[in-house]
Amino acid sequence: MSRWLLTLLIAATACGRSRAADPPAPALSPIETWISERQEQLQRLYTDLHAHPELSFQEVETSRRIADELRKAGAKVTTGVGKLGVVGVIENGPGPVVLVRSDMDALPVTERTGLPYASQAKATDPLGRVVGVMHACGHDVHMTCLVGTANWLAEHKGDWSGTVVLIAQPAEETIGGARKMLDDGLYQRFPKPDFALALHCKADSPVGDVLYRPGPMLAxxxxxxxxxxxxxxxxxxxxxxxxxxxxxxxxxxxxxxxxxxxxxxxxxxxxxxxxxxxxxxxxxxxxxxxxxxxxxxxxxxxxxxxxxxxxxxxxxxxxxxxxxxxxxxxxxxxPATINRPELVARVTPFLKKALGDGHVQLVDPVMGAEDFALYAEGDVPIMMFWIGTVPPQRIEEAISKGVDLPGLHSSLYHPEPAGSIATGVRAMTAAVSGLLPPKPKP
Structure with missing residues (x-):
């Protein structure tokens, strides 16, 4: 046998041993498998919402679309709450009531991302001006996560007991939508929540991460x-x-x-x-x-x-x-969004179990604002958490160039859809199902 052939055989044997020694890829969790199977469906919903944004208290088509999606998921849906708000209720036996809120409105911003599904929409603002319209604050991601969470809960009723109230709220950007829905009897006409949850996109954190804060989170x-x-x-x-x-x-x-x-x-x-x-x-x-x-x-x-x-x-x-x-x-x-510390202490372990300790981080409060704070009326414990939406390589590139990433409300902000939605659905389903007791076995 020639020397070069012997060398080749030894190298091939070593390579084979190395491959055999590689650990197998970890199996996907049930929620990861579920999201993977529905990724295309969720992304289609997201791109449609992104391409067709509507201003505050003009969310006619958006509210109709979300109402249809919640009905398809099996929720009992009421529309026109607080003008254009949507409420979906999934009842599944005795237990606590958990409210999950998303916002629907977009901003008067002309999009400059260059994405194939970038918004070309225009609308007339309250001052009579024709403006570009864009989902520059991630509300398209929020709505997609709401629909994904609703579908998962509806398909896994054997795992939990209680009631989930799903909210698609208009006019968060003008801080008027939550007030309208509450004044329209949200907590009287529908089951009053024992807990209220919401998530929000973060424009400077890696996709796959969840960030939380007990106490004051937003001003x-x-x-x-x-x-x-x-x-x-x-x-x-x-x-x-x-x-x-x-x-x-x-x-x-x-x-x-x-x-x-x-x-x-x-x-x-x-x-x-x-x-x-x-x-x-x-x-x-x-x-x-x-x-x-x-x-x-x-x-x-x-x-x-x-x-x-x-x-x-x-x-x-x-x-x-x-x-x-x-x-x-x-x-x-x-008012300020103040996460109830006791609720944060309960939910954080559920998030860490679903995403891994390294992907759930404590963060400082910020001076941005949110009308989700109003859902604390009637002594309802609330918790909002951030989800990272930017690929790590985009963050590293910005750091290496010494430039800032486009922030929320920027005409250039664009979340990474698949990972952001998957993180949001995993986090929210973990939080909701963790707060609800298991379904009693017959």
């Missing part, structure tokens, strides 16, 4: 409209006017001292002026300037302190400059 949000008034006139004769644009500029700077000099330093607080409108022409001093602010805090005391500080400063400026009194109006408000 309260207050939208404030401030009108600074003056006395208009010719731009060349400012001495005969009271210039509201100058007053507005002073006010904007002064508002920031509320956080830096009046709020206790260890209390998180944000004052952001997101919009300023005043004047029509170069040489005309206008009569008024309108400001739109968002205020964020975890504490109700701090929130009220921010509002009072803005009112006091705006009025003081008017007095100092002999201007007409300003107006300060709260347009909308949603």
């Amino acid at each position: 309260s949000s207050t939208s404030l409209n401030v009108t600074i008034r003056g006395k208009g006139g010719h731009g060349a004769m400012p001495h005969r006017t009271v210039d509201p644009i100058v007053l507005a500029a002073l006010a904007i700077l002064d508002f920031q001292t509320i956080v830096s000099r009046e709020i206790e330093p260890i209390q998180p607080a944000v004052v952001t002026v997101g919009s300023i409108h005043g004047g029509e022409k170069h040489n005309i001093i206008s009569d008024e300037v309108k400001l739109q602010l968002t205020l964020r805090s975890y504490s109700e005391t701090v929130r009220l302190q921010l509002i009072e500080g803005i009112e006091r400063r705006a009025k003081a400026l008017a007095v100092a400059h002999k201007a007409p009194p300003p107006s300060v109006e709260v347009q909308e408000h949603t």
Whole structure:
């Protein structure tokens, strides 16, 4: 036998031994198998929802689609709750009531992802403007996970006992949908939950991970409209006017001292002026300037302190400059999302068992806001958790280039659909089924 042939045989034998020694791939869990078998179906739903977004309180086709999907899953469905909300109920014997909430609305954002299923939708916003519309906050993922969770629970009724209430809520982005549904008798017309759960996409965490936080997770949000008034006139004769644009500029700077000099330093607080409108022409001093602010805090005391500080400063400026009194109006408000620590302590082991300890992480709170907080009314324990939606290689590439990933509400944000949906369904089914007792054996 030639030397090269002997060498080849030895190498082949060694390679065969190496392959034989490789451990077999781990078997898929029942939920992983179930998701794998329905991945194409769930992804079709996701891409359809993504391609056809609708603005807040305009979710006519979206609510119809989700209602149909919940009916097909076997839920008893009621539509038109709080205008466009959908409620699906799956009753399965005695036991607790668990509410699972998803939101449906999209944002007035023109999509720039370049995806084959990217939104081309346009709509008229409440101000009468024609705007692009995009699911830039992951609500398409949230709805798909809701439908996937409903189907899994319906197909595994032999494993749990109790009642599941599935919510597709309109108008989260304008923090009005939860209030509408609750005011329409959500907790009176349907089983009141013992626990309320929700998930939310996270734009800077790896797909496959779940992130949680006991206590404050998201801040309260207050939208404030401030009108600074003056006395208009010719731009060349400012001495005969009271210039509201100058007053507005002073006010904007002064508002920031509320956080830096009046709020206790260890209390998180944000004052952001997101919009300023005043004047029509170069040489005309206008009569008024309108400001739109968002205020964020975890504490109700701090929130009220921010509002009072803005009112006091705006009025003081008017007095100092002999201007007409300003107006300060709260347009909308949603409280801080505070996860009930006892519920988080119960649910976290279920998440770790389903996804693995390394994929369930404790995270810091953020100053974003969510009207899911309102589901805590009537002393209902609530828990929202994040799901990572970005492939690790995309995160590594951004880090290597020194650039930020597109965040939520960005025209470039796009979750990795298959992994994000699979993680969301695995996490939510684990949480719900963990809170519900096993079905009694006959």
